[in-house]
Amino acid sequence: MTALQxxxxxxxxxxxxxxxxxxxxxxxxxxxxxxxLLLATGTASAVLVGFVATVMAIILSITGSPVFRTLRAxxxxxxxxxxxxxxxxxGMVFLVFSMAGFFVMTSTEFPWLxxxxxxxxxxxxxxxxxxAFTIVFKLLKRA
Amino acid sequence: MNAPLxxxxxxxxxxxxxxxxxxxxxxxEVMPVLGSSFNVDWFTDPAxxxxxxxxHDLHRKGHRVSAATVISAVSPAVEVDGLTRAQFVxxxxxxxxxxxxxxxxxAVLKDRWERRILSREAAQAAAPGESIxxxxxxxxxxxxxxxxxxxxxxxxxxxxxxxxxSLPGARAADRERGRSLSQVLDAPLPxxxxxxxxxxxxxxxxxxxxxxxxxxxxxxxxxxLGPAVRELLVRGKQDDxxxxxxxxxxxxxxxxxxxxxxxPGGRFPRHERWRALQVAMSGWRDxxxxxxVE
Numbered sequence: 001m002t003a004l005q006x007x008x009x010x011x012x013x014x015x016x017x018x019x020x021x022x023x024x025x026x027x028x029x030x031x032x033x034x035x036x037l038l039l040a041t042g043t044a045s046a047v048l049v050g051f052v053a054t055v056m057a058i059i060l061s062i063t064g065s066p067v068f069r070t071l072r073a074x075x076x077x078x079x080x081x082x083x084x085x086x087x088x089x090x091g092m093v094f095l096v097f098s099m100a101g102f103f104v105m106t107s108t109e110f111p112w113l114x115x116x117x118x119x120x121x122x123x124x125x126x127x128x129x130x131x132a133f134t135i136v137f138k139l140l141k142r143a
Numbered sequence: 144m145n146a147p148l149x150x151x152x153x154x155x156x157x158x159x160x161x162x163x164x165x166x167x168x169x170x171x172e173v174m175p176v177l178g179s180s181f182n183v184d185w186f187t188d189p190a191x192x193x194x195x196x197x198x199h200d201l202h203r204k205g206h207r208v209s210a211a212t213v214i215s216a217v218s219p220a221v222e223v224d225g226l227t228r229a230q231f232v233x234x235x236x237x238x239x240x241x242x243x244x245x246x247x248x249x250a251v252l253k254d255r256w257e258r259r260i261l262s263r264e265a266a267q268a269a270a271p272g273e274s275i276x277x278x279x280x281x282x283x284x285x286x287x288x289x290x291x292x293x294x295x296x297x298x299x300x301x302x303x304x305x306x307x308x309s310l311p312g313a314r315a316a317d318r319e320r321g322r323s324l325s326q327v328l329d330a331p332l333p334x335x336x337x338x339x340x341x342x343x344x345x346x347x348x349x350x351x352x353x354x355x356x357x358x359x360x361x362x363x364x365x366x367x368l369g370p371a372v373r374e375l376l377v378r379g380k381q382d383d384x385x386x387x388x389x390x391x392x393x394x395x396x397x398x399x400x401x402x403x404x405x406x407p408g409g410r411f412p413r414h415e416r417w418r419a420l421q422v423a424m425s426g427w428r429d430x431x432x433x434x435x436v437e
Contacts, residue, residue, distance in 0.1 A: 002320070002321020002322075002323075003321055003322060003323035003325075003326055004318065004321040004322060004323045004324070005321060006323065007323035007324060007325055067328075071324075071327070073314075073315070074314050074315050074317060074318055074327070075315050075318050076318060076324050076327060079318075079324045080324060083324075134325065135324055135325055135328065138325065138328035138329065139328055142328060
């Protein structure tokens with residue numbers, strides 16, 4: 001596996017590993033009162049999506065810099081935009097998923113599949129945003 | 144039925160041959176399309192080659208190429224290890240791909256065939272006991288003119304090595320090789336650097352010298368970088384009593400320009416590129432310029 005392939009797929013592989021670890025090692029633990037959790041994740045997702053959208057605007061403002069021109073000439077700008085796009089989409093899916101949680105919740109219990117999906121999306125979001133932010137900050141340092 | 148492969152042939156080769164044969168068995172109408180371009184030399188597996196020859200003969204004689212006709216045209220002698228001709232055909236047909244995807248497998252077979260021809264040429268040029276093969280079949284790298292190697296070999300006191308390597312930052316080739324975006328941005332190069340200059344000089348004492356084996360290894364590795372090396376200079380002398388001289392190894396690099404005809408679609412056809420390599424290697428061999436690597 002090349003470094004580029006690792007960079008592209010590690011958030012999703014990491015999220016799968018985190019979900020398996022949550023299931024086996026933590027015994028699929030989930031808060032007894034998930035109401036607040038859903039509210040919090042919805043808010044956090046919205047903030048992160050907004051942040052990435054702002055970052056996209058910053059990136060567009062430095063498209064004329066030498067480092068960005070180099071990345072564009074080498075074709076890396078598509079990876080940069082794909083990572084940002086993945087962060088926004090992941091955040092939005094997580095936001096919608098959290099909102100949908102209010103509809104599927106019966107009393108205080110969730111179906112196991114919903115809990116597993118929530119853990120997967122939460123881990124994927126953390127890793128996807130981590131990737132997007134680290135790369136953007138490296139880019140800004142060089143710009 | 145499948146004989147052991149020669150060591151330098153990739154292990155997946157019989158599978159690719161099976162894909163091509165199986166696709167032709169499944170879609171016999173492709174044979175007239177392949178026509179005269181179909182070459183039995185593409186096939187290295189003895190069984191696959193026997194079937195390919197039968198296909199080629201049937202097609203040339205104007206017969207329809209089908210599983211039944213090909214099986215009957217192939218000698219039962221190819222049946223070994225309990226694998227019958229019909230079983231072999233059935234096995235190939237499980238590997239068949241849609242016709243739209245067959246060009247990829249054909250290209251692989253053609254590529255490997257061209258490579259085998261070139262590696263045979265290289266094997267003839269190699270010194271006794273010298274291995275020219277790596278995992279890909281052979282290796283590419285810059286080669287010096289015989290005179291330059293002779294000078295380097297006779298230079299027992301090396302005082303200085305200088306080299307310049309161009310560092311254009313991120314390139315499309317980096318992405319193709321799988322270098323990640325994070326690695327590209329981590330490159331600890333100040334902005335604007337285009338060239339890295341390295342100079343190694345021996346201690347100033349009278350008998351100061353650089354390790355000769357290390358220098359020769361460095362030269363080989365630098366030459367393998369190809370056009371990225373802009374300057375490669377070795378300064379030394381044969382022994383303590385002779386005069387110091389410089390060898391500019393880039394000037395001494397073996398090179399040959401060959402015209403390659405542009406093909407349809409504005410691309411250089413694969414066959415033309417391989418032919419150019421073959422012409423270059425044959426020319427160097429005939430000139431006695433190969434082998435020169437220690």
